[in-house]
Amino acid sequence: MFRYVARVSKTPAKPSTARDLPVMALLGLCDPPEGDWDHFRAIQYTGLARYAILRVVTNLVLGLMVCQLFSGFVPLWQLAGWMGMLGASLYFPTVLYRHSGMVNHDHVARRFVLQLVAATSLIAFVWCVPILVFAPMATQMELAAVWTILAALVVGGTLLLNALPLGAFVFNLVLMAASVIAFWQGENIVTVGAIVCFSILLALSGFENARAYLMFKFSEQGLAEKDEVVSLLLREFEEGDADWLWQIDAGRRIVAASPRFAFAAGREASEIEGMPLTQLIAGKHWESGNLAPSLHILSDKLTKRESFSNLVVKVHGEEKTYWWELSASPRYDDNGTFMGFRGVGSDVTESRESAEKIARLARFDTLTGLPNRLQLTEALDRALKECEQWNCRCGFLMIDLDRFKSVNDTLGHLVGDRLLAQVSLRLRSLMGKDELCGRLGGDEFAVVMRDTGDGQRISDLAGRIIDVLSRPYEVDQHTLFIGASVGSATGTRDGRTVETLMRSADLALYRSKDEGGGRHNVYEPKLHSHAEERRVMEIALRKALEKDEFSLAYQPVVDASSESLVAFEALIRWSNPEFGQVSPARFIPLAEDARLVVPIGNWVLHRACREAVTWPANVRVAVNVSAEQLYEPDFVETVVEALSETGLAPQRLELEVTESVFLREGSRAGETLDQILALGVGLSLDDFGTGYSALGYLSKTRFTTIKVDRSFVQGAARGAQESIAIIRAVVAMAESLGMSTTAEGAETEHEVRVIRDLGCKKIQGYFYGRPMTADDVQSLFGGQQTAMFG
CATH class of the missing domain: 3.30.70.270 (Reverse transcriptase/Diguanylate cyclase domain)
Structure with a gap:
């Protein structure tokens, strides 16, 4: 296709009218700069060559007629010589063509056209012999016959040379000149005038005929090129992978089924030829009448004889279902009779399934x-x-x-x-x-x-x-x-x-x-007020650090045997002007949801170290650390910073963590705890036994202390064997691993006695003291380095 387009694109642009053809270019006397005029002249020569034999035969027949006319008074050898000259002049264009190298070419040089004009002029000069040499010996009747023959020759030459207007003009001019000379010598002025007028009119008519002929050839060639391009496009379209042509007659039966159409239907072309289109699309549902909505739309369009475009129909094949996109228009003959539909189709099954999949992904999890x-x-x-x-x-x-x-x-x-x-x-x-x-x-x-x-x-x-x-x-x-x-x-x-x-x-x-x-x-409805209160509380919580609304309370931890004070656990408190004293049970979950646990926890760590550094050297401080803090990349640096800024010895700091720090994937928590232990800071596992099985964690991390949850302490005080067994197991395991144990929630003397009997090393609870402020802790020591609770 592209080679063809490249060839035809060289032809000169088609003139809109015959008058648009340049006269000099039409005569072959010049080449305008626009267009391929060699191809233009090839069109001229094609028309000239088509009538070559007819011109030869016409000239020979008219020549024989001249010989027969002058045979009574012109010597035979002269007539024979003249016929020889005429035959040679007629044969000369053939020799010229063969020696020009133009065979089977669609381009003709201007030089060759001028050579053809010269050859035509030679024929005209040969015809001047009977006019100027033989005619003077003839009678008036014979002279009239000669003029009739010449008139037929000129008219015939003009018509047969309309593809070569310059040749026709020269041929006409030579014969007119010879005729004028011949009749002028006979002093037949009227005949001379008639010959001149006739020749001029004939020349003008021939020139216009030449123009019309070339315009016709242009149009004919343009149509041929269009037919070729359309045929090529249709062939490429039909041989493509996506689309096909389809056609049905007035009875909706498929006609001229193409291979691509048949392939799209999953059948042979001969099998679907003559089959109703709707039956082909309906497939196995044709007999039951359970037709898809898209087929009803198509059938309605066909019934109303309406054009349609990009109509997607569901096609039930023998093995699977397809989706076709069809476009078509009705066809009518010259009498307006409906002949059916012709259109194009494409298989859009893949794109349709992709669209359905995308739609499902957009609406389904x-x-x-x-x-x-x-x-x-x-x-x-x-x-x-x-x-x-x-x-x-x-x-x-x-x-x-x-x-x-x-x-x-x-x-x-x-x-x-x-x-x-x-x-x-x-x-x-x-x-x-x-x-x-x-x-x-x-x-x-x-x-x-x-x-x-x-x-x-x-x-x-x-x-x-x-x-x-x-x-x-x-x-x-x-x-x-x-x-x-x-x-x-x-x-x-x-x-x-x-x-x-x-x-x-x-x-x-x-x-x-x-x-x-x-x-x-x-x-x-009251849930809205709770939600609003929670929202306002979250806003206040975000500003609590800036406004210094947090404080720490400390609950004592004592040695179980000597009841001497060994540590305090730091507990955060929040006092807000609007909400008053807010319980940690309320604001800690809120801080976790608002992702404020890390900055608040870091504040607690620094404040506890700063206040504990003033306590006796044998009293430690325990700080609760959340899982979110441990998973911060710079948490170890935060601990080091708190110790260095406050001057607290690492051995006096103990970080309390719960089993939840190990629940996330990865080993960052364990690595962080190992780095903290390397600093000399103690680790305490809080709420042991209340969550998940933590034996694996104990084997991986060297905790300093295991804290027994208050629920087990209260159960053991009530005599619950399960709680007693758990506490004993924890104590035994801690001793074997070199760890200490702290019992939480001791509130009565009986609970303290049971805990001490079960072997717990340290005790924490209201029995020994409630959480107190930093000032109360400081006053507690007074001048003593150790306090007893009893």
Whole structure:
């Protein structure tokens, strides 16, 4: 195709009218700078060569007629010689053509055209012989016959040489001149005038005919080129990989089925030829009449004889389903009779499936296959609109998994993902026809209920969700126990918009989590005030450090046998002008959610070291450290900085951590604790036994102290054998590992006696003292270096 376009692009631009052709270029006397005029002259010569034999035959026949006319009074040898000259002049263009090297070329040089004009002039001069030599010996009747023959020759030459206008003009001019001379000698002035007028009119007519002929050739060539380009484009289109041509007759039957069309249908061309197009598309559903909506649209277009473009139809093949994109227009013959449709088609199955996949990804959660947040909000929006219309109630439940984070942290995200997949299956099994469950993200799920009736259905469904999701899970040979907390809101009572109703359910869920999880709470208006109070408290908490609203209280730790003071545990307190004294149980979880634990914890570390440095050298200070602090890259530098700034000896500082610091993936916590131990700082494992199995942690990290939780202390005081056994086991294990033990929460003398009998080395609790301010600690020492509590 590209080679062809390169060739035809060299032709001169087609003139809009015959008058646009330059006269001198048309005659072959010059070459305009624009266009390929060698190709233009090739068009001229093609027309000239087409009538070459006819011109030869015409000249020979007219020559024989002249010989027969003058045979009575002109010697035969003269006539024969003249016929020889005429034959030679007629043969000369053939010799010229063969020796020009122009055979099978589509370009003709201007020099060759001028040579053809010269050859034509030679023929004209040969014809001057009978006019000037033979005619004077003829009678008036014979002279009239000669003029008739010459007139026929001139007219015929003009018509047959219209492709070579300069040659026709010269041929006409030579014969006119000879005729004028001949009749002028006979003093036939009228005939001379007639010959001149006839010749001029004939020359002008011949020139116009030449122009018209060339315009016709231009148009003919242009049409041929267009036909060739269109044919080539259609062939390339048909041989392409994506699109094909299709055609149906007035009866909707496929005609001229192309191989590409048949391939797209998964059949042979002969098999689909004559088959109704709608039957081919319907496939196995043709007999049942269960047709796709897209086929109904196509059939309607065909019935109404309407053009259509980019119509996507579902095609049921013999083995699989396709998607075609069709465009077509109706066809009519010259009489306006409808002949069917002709159009193009393409297989868009891959792009359609990709679009459907993208649409599904946009509306479904990839991990669980449940509807995602987008689809849930759309469903809730529809439910709210139905409630407005029919004066009914809908429901929205938010579900948060309890203890899921610990599974994710201890066993990895892969196990967590598989656990979420099982949770989604259980949720799906609980849904009715008017209920839709989906995943909001993370371990949060939600349910949209189109109709809640009197509201009891919400409570019943929430109860079933908590019960079913709290049952054990088997994931990768692990038996896992998690739970679920649920918060619900009713539309349109608790919110008339999607955002408001979701916010209400979220507040109810937050209440369930605050109450320990495994519960269902219904939204109440007062939850908004609690949420607002929490928001205001968070703002105040963010400014508490700047305003110096935090302080530390210290609870004493004594030696179990001698009851001498050995340490204080630093406990943070917050006094706010608006909220008063805020319990750590309220603001510590808030600080964790607001990611304020690290700066607050660092402040506690520095303040405790600064205040403890004034105590007796044998009294240590214990500071609680959160997991978030340990996972900070510069936490060890923070400890070093606190010790160096305050001058506190590392041996007098003990950091208390809980088992939760080990629940995250990776070994950063263990590496950090090892670096702290290398500084000489002590480590205490707080709340031992209340969370997860920590024996592995004890073997990896050399803790200084293990703290026994107060729940075991109280249980042992009541005689609970399990608590007694646990305390004894912890004491024995600590002694074997070279660690000390501290019992927390001792409030009575009986509890202290039991703890001492079980072997705990240190005791902490209200029996020996409540948390006190730094000033009270300082006054406690007075002039003594050691204090006894009893």
